[in-house]
Amino acid sequence: MLENLIYGFGVAATFQNLSACFIGALLGTAIGVLPGIGPLATISLLLPLTFGMPSTTAIIMLAGIYYGAQYGGSTTSILMNLPGEVSSVITTLDGYQMAKNGQAGPALAVAAIGSFIAGCVATLVVAIAGPLLTAVALSFGPADYFSLMLLGLIVASVLSEGNVVKSIAMMIAGVGIGLVGTDVQTGQQRFTFDIPELSDGIGFAPMAMGMFGIAEVIRNLEMPEVREALKTRISRLWLTGEEWRRVAAPIARGTTLGTLVGILPGGGAALSSMGAYTLERRVSRNKHLFGKGAIEGVAAPESANNAAAQTSFIPLLTLGIPANAVMALMIGALIIQGIQPGPRMIEAQPDLFWGLIASMWLGNLMLVVINLPLIGMWVRLLKVPYDLMYPAILVFCAIGVYSLNNNNFDVFVTVVFAFLGYLFSKIGCPPAPMLIGFVLGPMMEEHLRRAMLLSRGDPMVFLERPISATLLVLAVIAVAAMAIPSLRKGKEEALHQA
Amino acid sequence: MRFRPDAQDIFAGVMFIAFAALMLYLNFESHPIGTARRMGSGYMPMLAFGLLAALGLAILIGGLFTGPEPIGRFAWRDMALILGATTVFGLSVERLGFVVSISLCILIASLAEKTWKPLRVLGLTLFLLALCWAVFIWYLDIRIRLFPWSH
Amino acid sequence: MTRRIALPRRWVLAAIGTTVAAPAPVRAQAWPSGPIRLVVPFAPGGTTDVMARLVADRLGPRLGTTVIVENRAGAGATIGSTFVAQAAPDGHTLVMSNIASHGIAPSLYRNLRYDALKDFAHVAMVTRNPSVMVANPDFEAKSFAEVVRVAKARPDGLDYGVSGAGSSNHLLGLRVAKAAGIRLTPVFYRGAGPAMTDTIAGVVPLMFDGLPSATGHIREGRVRGIATSGAERAAAVPDIPTFKELGLDIVSYQWFGISAPAGTPAEIVQRLNREIRAVLADTAVMQRFDQLGGTTLEMTPDQYTAFIAEEIAVWAPVVEASGARVD
Structure with a gap:
């Protein structure tokens, strides 16, 4: 084991591979920061470049882009309320609030540090237990996934502050919007109105850019005071001793959760950061601060999503199966190189396997080194006068969204959701649960119907399978935990009023 | 409970109900529902939008008594x-x-x-x-x- | 060609410059007068995308320009194809025509916005590959004969995983079931990856997949190859029999080629055809395609057009019978 790792460092530490790792990490950070353009778009643009590279170098660079983007993605979420992917939606909840409170520095710092720690731990897990954990991923059948998604949705409904019924309604509405497009089980077009662009569903990025980023621009324009607050109340860049104490446990819990959930192909990233956030809200001593700028609410999900980003390599490395769209591209990159990803790769291409693992460590280290000094610059970005800032945000969002599919339809989708996002803010409907429902809902449906098809319509399959049954029990507990305090509170309020 | 309308909740409730009703209508028009054992492509939309309509109603009714929370001005x-x-x-x-x-x-x-x-x-x-x-x-x-x- | 990030972009341009400079023949017409866009109607990274990029890479220098791959994915490869059908027929916009967009879509989508034959000037075939039926290695049936026996013994028949409703593999499964007189129920996934995961895990016993993406899993024993759909056995997996050998009248390939909008001048189509075939004749390219599990195939524009017409005729009744038609 140890000698393998040392061997891997030998591979990763060559000048060529180090620079590939550095370029990847840097590029990843850059594209993570740009709204709209995610790791998927960038890796696909860069793919042809890797044709000419040695395979190990190529994959090290692509991996660097992938986890670099996880770092960069938190930056815009915190500074501008612009989440690039599902996992960053969670970061906006408290991260952007911290920025509004003048704590952008500590928020960015804790995101970087949490990601670093999580990345290191998760990489170790990939190296040691990768093949073993594959079995876990394979033991999840459709029934188990359904129960997991159901649990995820229930957990998501308590994400935001305020009226729980409205949160749940937003989430269900998100599920409904997620159903637009081709039905996986029948191929039928649902709610597409004969628009071909809708046949693959509404894109996540246009929806998130609109509802969060651009709607926020409109809100800031109408409230100049908030803009001023963002600008003037910038304090320190680093964490205080007190904050260090507050984030230690959340980072540890987030890392653990992210490492485990990341292994599951499909939905791992979204569930991990959401789960970590909800867990913290339950166990934290600072529950009342959540949603108002709790540093724990940034530390835990950021750690979780970076841990999940690393462990999502496990199905790729051990089975040759992609856990998400980015991983599918990585497989494409490997296949171009004439390498078949899978368990044999560890023996057949030890350079590649151990070199990649070692480079993940080095890459995480580089990312911290790149990102910590940048915090000062990012925070200073907030001081840019808003009349110069918002057209820039708008233009970057628009180009980013357009370039996703080279299709202006996505730009129009962004406009619609920007309007809705603004409307929702006026009537007290939180957008985060909608995005979560949008992502998890269709997956839940898909697994539900697949499970029912395979069991020939026998619903007992959800209770007979131990994993599924356990998750369902957790879901029931979650509902109870949610319902009891609010019932009690309702009673108290009623008594007060009486 | 006294009648104290909450404009935000009432608007939200009406919005959810209207959206759900429209989608339910489209769904019944064009997608086979199937049964719980053999779900058609319209089954999940029916559940989701049915639930959404119910939640919208709950928000609407609740909104009649929890106010007043005016909707801010639209910019x-x-x-x-x-x-x-x-x-x-x-x-x-x-x-x-x-x-x-x-x-x-x-x-x-x-x-x-x-x-x-x-x-x-x-x-x-x-x-x-x-x-x-x-x-x-x-x-x-x-x-x-x-x-x-x-x- | 690649012009992606700062440094390599210049190297690449320089490299192109030198290769072009040497054999540049006097061009009869002013084509190409700029970069050529090759629209790939799939998401980047899949085998087909990779193959398209391989061709684009070598085609550019031969034409003295750059061939830019542009991914416009969606709606069973019909969005990118629609885009090209409506583009200017000046030889600067091409599409990777394929079995989904040009073979099956004409029967599958009622509201298709192009005619797969009339709206295109089909240029050249590029490559094709057979599909393969695979089974979970622990599944009781180890051969096609046993699959038939097991399927007949069970009242519900057997399930097979497949990438999407209306995909060529979905329809191939139905053709196999009909020809063998057994009941096979398709279980759909979002893409071949998740379907393969569930086949390896044993959630579904069988799967139909394109050979390129399944080869690695077969070789490493994660799934068992049952039969391939080519006219003869595939070089990548020579010990797997074909459906034809097994007595079923089924020969089916996934294919893709290159097409231009209808109205593209015949000289340009001919020139493109010559250059594409020259690229395909290159041993290095052949080897690459071979590794990926595809066979390069040379056809004239007329042959390719006739081939597409034939494919549309083959799939129409299968789509009809499957009930997968999308309204």
Whole structure:
């Protein structure tokens, strides 16, 4: 084991591979920061470049882009309320609030540090237990996934502050919007109105850019005071001793959760950061601060999503199966190189396997080194006068969204959701649960119907399978935990009023 | 409970009910529902939008008593300019190219600022054009036409 | 060609410059007068995308320009194809025509916005590959004969995983079931990856997949190859029999080629055809395609057009019978 790792460092530490790792990490950070353009778009643009590279170098660079983007993605979420992917939606909840409170520095710092720690731990897990954990991923059948998604949705409904019924309604509405497009089980077009662009569903990025980023621009324009607050109340860049104490446990819990959930192909990233956030809200001593700028609410999900980003390599490395769209591209990159990803790769291409693992460590280290000094610059970005800032945000969002599919339809989708996002803010409907429902809902449906098809319509399959049954029990507990305090509170309020 | 209408909740409730009703109608029109054992493509939409309608009703009824929470003023002008700028970008990017559509987008958006300073907007436009060119075209090499006459 | 990030972009351009400079023949017409866009109607990274990029890479220098791959994915490869059908027929916009967009879509989508034959000038075939039926290695049936026996013994027949409703593999499964007189129920996934995961895990016993993406899993024993759909056995997996050998009248390939909008001048189509075939004849390219599990195939524009017409005729009744038609 140890000698393998040392061997891997030998591979990763060559000048060529180090620079590939550095370029990847840097590029990843850059594209993570740009709204709209995610790791998927960038890796696909860069793919042809890797044709000419040695395979190990190529994959090290692509991996660097992938986890670099996880770092960069938190930056815009915190500074501008612009989440690039599902996992960053969670970061906006408290991260952007911290920025509004003048704590952008500590928020960015804790995101970087949490990601670093999580990345290191998760990489170790990939190296040691990768093949073993594959079995876990394979033991999840459709029934188990359904129960997991159901649990995820229930957990998501308590994400935001305020009226729980409205949160749940937003989430269900998100599920409904997620159903637009081709039905996986029948191929039928649902709610597409004969628009071909809708046949693959509404894109996540246009929806998130609109509802969060651009709607926020409109809100800031109408409230100049908030803009001023963002600008003037910038304090320190680093964490205080007190904050260090507050984030230690959340980072540890987030890392653990992210490492485990990341292994599951499909939905791992979204569930991990959401789960970590909800867990913290339950166990934290600072529950009342959540949603108002709790540093724990940034530390835990950021750690979780970076841990999940690393462990999502496990199905790729051990089975040759992609856990998400980015991983599918990585497989494409490997296949171009004439390498078949899978368990044999560890023996057949030890350079590649151990070199990649070692480079993940080095890459995480580089990312911290790149990102910590940048915090000062990012925070200073907030001081840019808003009349110069918002057209820039708008233009970057628009180009980013357009370039996703080279299709202006996505730009129009962004406009619609920007309007809705603004409307929702006026009537007290939180957008985060909608995005979560949008992502998890269709997956839940898909697994539900697949499970029912395979069991020939026998619903007992959800209770007979131990994993599924356990998750369902957790879901029931979650509902109870949610319902009891609010019932009690309702009673108290009623008594007060009486 | 006293009748104290909450405009936010009432609006939200009506919105959810209307959206759910529309989608339910479309769903029954065009998708087979099936049964719980053999679900058709309309089954999940039926559940989701049915539940949404129920929740909307709950919010609406609740909203009659939990107020008053008025809906804030809508910044119509700001909203129209920001959304308009983005729409114009979407409409023009393929035909007029990157440079023109970005300039239009910035120009329209900049009108949302209370005091419109032509020189400042011009400077910003030039700066952003250069920045976007560097980031998106030179660095990321996205596929986008530069000028109306370019290929 | 690649012009992606700062440094390599210049190297690449320089490299192109030198290769072009040497054999540049005097061009009769002013084509190409700029970069050529090759629209790939799939998401980047899949085998087909990779193959398209391989061709684009070598085609550019031969034409003295750059061939830019542009991914416009969606709606069973019909969005990218629609885009090209409506593009200017000046030889600067091409599409990777394929079995989904040009073979099956004409029967599958009622509201298709192009005619797969009339709206295109089909240029050249590029490559094709057979599909393969695989089974979970622990599944009781180890051969096609046993699959038939097990399927007949069970009242519900057997399930097979497949990438999407209306995909060529979905329809191939139905054809196999009909020809063998057994009941096979398709279980759909979002893409071949998740379907393969569930086949390896044993959630579904069988799967139909394109050979390129399944080869690695077969070789490493994660799934068992049952039969391939080619006219003869595939070189990548020579010990797997074909459906034809097994007595079923089924020969089916996934294929893709290159097409231009209808109205593209005949000289340009001919020139493109010559250059594409020259690229395909290159041993290095052949080897690459071979590794990926595809066979390069040379056809004239007329042959390719006739081939597509034939494919549309083959799939129409299968789509009809499957009930997968999308309204």
